[in-house]
Amino acid sequence: MTSTLPAAFTERMQSLLHQDFEAFLESYRKSISHGLRVNPLKIDRDAFITLSPFELESIPWCPEGFRYPDGARPGKHPYHACGLYYLQEPSAMSPAEALGAQPGERILDLCAAPGGKSTQLAAALQGEGLLIANEIHPQRARALSENLERCAVQNAVVTNETPERLMERFPLFFDRILVDAPCSGEGMFRKLPEAIEDWSPEKVTECHHMQLDILDAAARMLAPGGTLVYSTCTFAPLENEQSITTFLTRHPEFELIPLPHPEWFAPGQPAWAKPQTDDLRLTARLWPHLLEGEGHYLAKLRKKEDSQNDQEPPKRKEKRASKSLPAGRKEAIAAWQKFAVEVIPYTAKRLSDESAFLLFGDQLFYSPAPTLNWDGLKVLRVGLHLGTVKKNRFEPGHALALVLSPEEVVGHANFKADDQEVMRYLRGEALLREGEPGWTLVTVDGFSIGWGKQADGQLKNHYPKGLRWV
Secondary structure, X not given: OHHHOOHHHXXXXXXXXXXXXXXXXXXXXXXXXXXXXXXXXXXXXXXXXXXXXXXXXXXXXXXXXXXXXXXXOXXXXXXXXXXXXXXXXXXXXXXXXXXXOOOOOEEEEOOOOOOHXXXXXHHHHOOOOEEEXXXXXXXXXXXXHHHHHHOOOOOEEEEOOOHXXXXXXXXXXXXXXXXXXXXXXXXXXXXXXXHHHOOOXXXXXXXXXXXXXXXXXXXXXXXXXXXXXXXXXXXXXXXXXXXXXXXXHXXXXXXXXOOOOOOOOEEOOHHHOOOOOHHHHHOEEEOOOOXXXXXXXXXXXXXXXXXXXXXXXXXXXXXXXXXXXXOOHHHHHXXXXXXXXXXXXHHHHHOOOHHHEEEEOOEEEEOOOOOOOOOOOOEEEEOEEEEEEEOXXXXXXXXXXXXXXXXXXXXXXXXXXXXXXXXXXXXXXXXXXXXXXXXXEEEXXXXXXXXXXXXXXXXXXXXXXXXXXX
16 A cells, blocks of 8 residues: 555655654554444443454543454444444544543534544533534535434534634633544545545645634634644644644643643654644654554643633523424424323423424424524534424434333333344334334334334334435
8 A cells, every 4th residue: 555655745754754654654554443432322331342242452542442353344233223332443532532521511523524523522421511513514414413313412413514603603602622623634544545545735735724714713612711622634744733833823822731641642743843842742643653543633722711812702692593483383392292201201201391392394302402592503403303293293203212211111122133123124124023002112132223113013114214224
């Protein structure tokens, strides 16, 4: 593969790494490292280790992270469809871990697709607080929304906005912000050879300017005392040390703070930035020749408590967005309550705050932030999607199934992971089965995977068509 690397890239890396360059180049001849991260919203780490059908090796910088061997196919296992884990390259687990999200906080993942870091942040929140996961590209935002749904995240809002638009709406709002910035992708050359074709020195410069714009917006949205983590998957000093140096020059209210795991992460290089500052050694580089993972860069910054802001945040509108209050909202809540009492009575008590119900068209959501006004923003998902309001009835959504346990439903059908009935269900087929008529939660080894509807000796399939295994 080394022969396909761009000449301008290898020349620059040789000039930076000197005696380490050959070891760096040799890493491209090695196999990539495969990783998965256990989803504690569905199963705890120790329980998954016992249950896992794959050989696992712990990743030291992420307690829920594991490597799995070549040949294993966890993405084709029913546990993946249940949301028990997220497939994620090992180095990519480091930024969200470094952010240190705590339950109850307001968190922004500003460049969130496809969702690995957002699902990791949501797990850290433990269902408390608010996560806004933003992605500027519509198609990638939809994939982000689907991954949050599969991982049973209830307190996330998915937006499809520019950082500048969010900055206008949420000044000084967030406790922590993750900026996993768009970059030239040099750290992914080994994993994604197509990134080589897309690379150029001009793209490095273009990404650097884009990163600074995104960081400027993030700075405005972070509350005093808050934490910002900046990360890339590139080796380019212009996009790493130099982006951070320029940001700190523009924003003296920020200071670098140390990152964990110095035994695995190499320090940033002050000599690779102008002006040079020794504090850059507090940033981190993840080198593929020094650990089992791809190339990444991390910087953790704190906004000083006494930072001066050029304007106070405007008073927030506490009324709900007008499009969320159609005339049928009362009827929609009534339809939900009738369904919930009959099918999921315990959950009905938990999801009972009428101010939290949002109706977008015929889609009913339960919001983690009922007082926030989403009017004028491109929003794909506001919290938990409960389902669809139809004439005289309520049809539960797939997201609702994935947050439920068998103990919360009146009827459920459980199958072993190696049962062929599970494969039939994932393909969208009806299953021959006797049982009480009505909505039924389908589970695999006790973990929810979707809905079925029992009638006339059959479990009719309600697994979403777009997710079915072909």
